[in-house]
Amino acid sequence: MLIEYYTDIHSHLLCGVDDGAADDSEMLSMLDLAYRTGTRRICLTPHFNPEIWGDNSQEFSEAFAGLSEYAAEKYPDMSLYTGNEICYSQSSIDQLNRGKCRTLNGGKHVLVDFHLGESYFQIRSALLELLSYGYVPVFAHAERYDCFTSLLEQLYELSSLGVVIQLSASSLTGRRGDALRKRALKILKGGLADVVASDAHNTTTRNPCLDSAAAILNKYFGEDYTELLLKINPDRILGL
Numbered sequence: 001m002l003i004e005y006y007t008d009i010h011s012h013l014l015c016g017v018d019d020g021a022a023d024d025s026e027m028l029s030m031l032d033l034a035y036r037t038g039t040r041r042i043c044l045t046p047h048f049n050p051e052i053w054g055d056n057s058q059e060f061s062e063a064f065a066g067l068s069e070y071a072a073e074k075y076p077d078m079s080l081y082t083g084n085e086i087c088y089s090q091s092s093i094d095q096l097n098r099g100k101c102r103t104l105n106g107g108k109h110v111l112v113d114f115h116l117g118e119s120y121f122q123i124r125s126a127l128l129e130l131l132s133y134g135y136v137p138v139f140a141h142a143e144r145y146d147c148f149t150s151l152l153e154q155l156y157e158l159s160s161l162g163v164v165i166q167l168s169a170s171s172l173t174g175r176r177g178d179a180l181r182k183r184a185l186k187i188l189k190g191g192l193a194d195v196v197a198s199d200a201h202n203t204t205t206r207n208p209c210l211d212s213a214a215a216i217l218n219k220y221f222g223e224d225y226t227e228l229l230l231k232i233n234p235d236r237i238l239g240l
């Protein structure tokens with residue numbers, strides 16, 4: 001264990017809400033796995049995209065209550081928080097303002113992703129709109145987009161505007177292929193990443209473990225930067 005604990009701001013542990021945990025058993029196993037590998041704070045961020053998932057707020061509440069009960073009994077030092085991963089649309093601001101979708105732990109930070117075919121101009125415009133309404137966008141798995149013609153310069157522009165750049169642990173470890181690993185490392189070397197999170201969907205291919213990513217971060221960038229990306233910044237984002 002390199003640092004005291006990890007805080008994960010992007011995860012799909014809740015079952016029956018989106019394409020995360022398939023059932024109760026997998027949801028609880030994912031929490032066990034996260035705990036065993038050093039995570040002590042998790043923000044649950046199911047996809048918010050009514051076109052695909054409908055109104056899943058009831059399912060969210062039920063799954064969150066079940067997971068919280070399990071965590072409180074088995075892992076008293078584990079804390080859970082609510083959020084959403086919002087697939088940006090024309091309606092997002094209205095849905096946020098009306099409380100239809102969740103900011104991260106009820107604060108100003110909004111975890112947002114985009115259709116992979118969106119242009120940089122569209123993404124930049126959307127992030128600017130969120131900022132103009134007083135939200136702080138956390139750009140989910142920024143390494144996954146092919147729209148950047150000049151990756152570091154464009155991410156620097158977004159970062160300068162106030163956008164928080166999130167990378168996925170599975171990209172960093174190479175689990176999602178060499179191209180994404182190289183891109184994630186390039187962003188890190190450019191000093192443009194603010195937070196690394198699991199984006200966990202299951203216990204295997206997209207698991208909630210942050211320890212492997214921590215080891216890589218520590219090897220290439222040192223302990224301070226590792227702690228910043230996996231504990232200090234995510235805690236700040238959750239207002240902790």
Ligand SMILES: [Fe+2]
Pocket residue numbers: 010011012085140199
């Ligand atoms: Fe996600």
